Amino acid sequence: MQPANPRILTINGGSSSIKFALFEGGDSRRVVEGAISRIGLSEATLRVKGANPADNVSLSLSAPDYAAAVSVLMSWVEGHNKRDALTAVGHRVVHGGPKYREAQRITVVMVRELHEFSPFDPEHMPEELLLIEAFHRRFPDLPQIACFDTAFHHDLPRVAQLLPIPRRYEAQGLRRYGFHGLSYSSLMEQLVSQGDPTATAGRVILAHLGSGASLAAVRDGKSVDTSMGFTPAAGVPMSTRSGDVDPGLVWYLARTEKMTAKQFNEMVNARSGLLGISETSSDMRDLLACEPRDVRAAEAVGLFCYQVKKWIGAFAAALGGMDTLVFAGGIGENSPPVRTRICDGLGFLGIELDETHNAENRAVISKAAGRVAVRVIHTDEEQMIAKMVGAVVSLN
Known part of the structure; x- marks a missing residue:
């Protein structure tokens, strides 16, 4: 059952940046947002903006690789988790492969399968898995939810799924998947609300x-x-x-x-x-x-x-x-x-x-x-992740 005032952290890991946001309450109200940018380059930055002025941060840091940036993020999250415990973490996972179509709690089995899907998108998946595993090590009891960017397109008509290459590759998961699904879910939800x-x-x-x-x-x-x-x-x-x-x-x-x-x-x-x-x-x-x-x-x-x-x-x-x-x-x-x-x-x-x-x-x-x-329409992937996480947490 979802807590009365859930605190959900959303993570959107890219190849050279990590965006994050903190949402509170059943209406998924954004209270903090931030990013670690220029990972792997000189003068990486951590910027955080929150409703509480004490949350605001803007500083240069050393992040020569993704692991260093993740360590910085873990330290920031740990400080917030001590002050107000998090309910769950929601990750944008670019690729759900042929299996995953709905937001769901991350398990050991899922992580193993996502590693198998990693060659489908080597530009994003390794970093996203690094984030998931880092959270598990630092906060082993904190629920983590995967929100898949391919899910919106999972049930494309078969004619739109097929790649015109030898059929045997389809058994290996080679098909048209599509991405930006969290953005498209946000846009369609807003069209309904409008x-x-x-x-x-x-x-x-x-x-x-x-x-x-x-x-x-x-x-x-x-x-x-x-x-x-x-x-x-x-x-x-x-x-x-x-x-x-x-x-x-x-x-x-x-x-x-x-x-x-x-x-x-x-x-x-x-x-x-x-x-x-x-x-x-x-x-x-x-x-x-x-x-x-x-x-x-x-x-x-x-x-x-x-x-x-x-x-x-x-x-x-x-x-x-x-x-x-x-x-x-x-x-x-x-x-x-x-x-x-x-x-x-x-x-x-x-x-x-x-x-x-x-x-x-x-x-x-x-x-x-x-x-x-x-x-x-302003798309809001982080808000959509928070809503998906809230729905999953309320069922557990």
């Missing part, structure tokens, strides 16, 4: 556009397709990820540059996308600022908007039309010029922006007479 009937009985395209970017096609509240596939590197170009590329590049670069599979993986995940095309920055804000005088920046922005537009068209075809388009993520929520370029020319689908509303980042940026409602 009274949009298409959230439960309609055709919705969700565009999570940030440093990682993907789109999802949703019919009657269920995911029917998504742009990311077996790994988060697939789909549209991102800050440093390539998105979809011709698989023949692997063999070509192996022959012409002696590039290994590991080097190719590093290239498409860390040196491609906006950074690779612009050769200057992975940040959309930087590229928009300098595109008038830098053709490389202009081409990076143009490619991003073009590819997102193509996916919207593809998903409209998969859905047989569309009723609602949602922009979310750092770019989707905060860049009116990018939204304009993506939507330009999509009038045939019923998308018509009100440019004044778009420039003001309003909640609804489409014209009142437009057939498609175009919305801007």
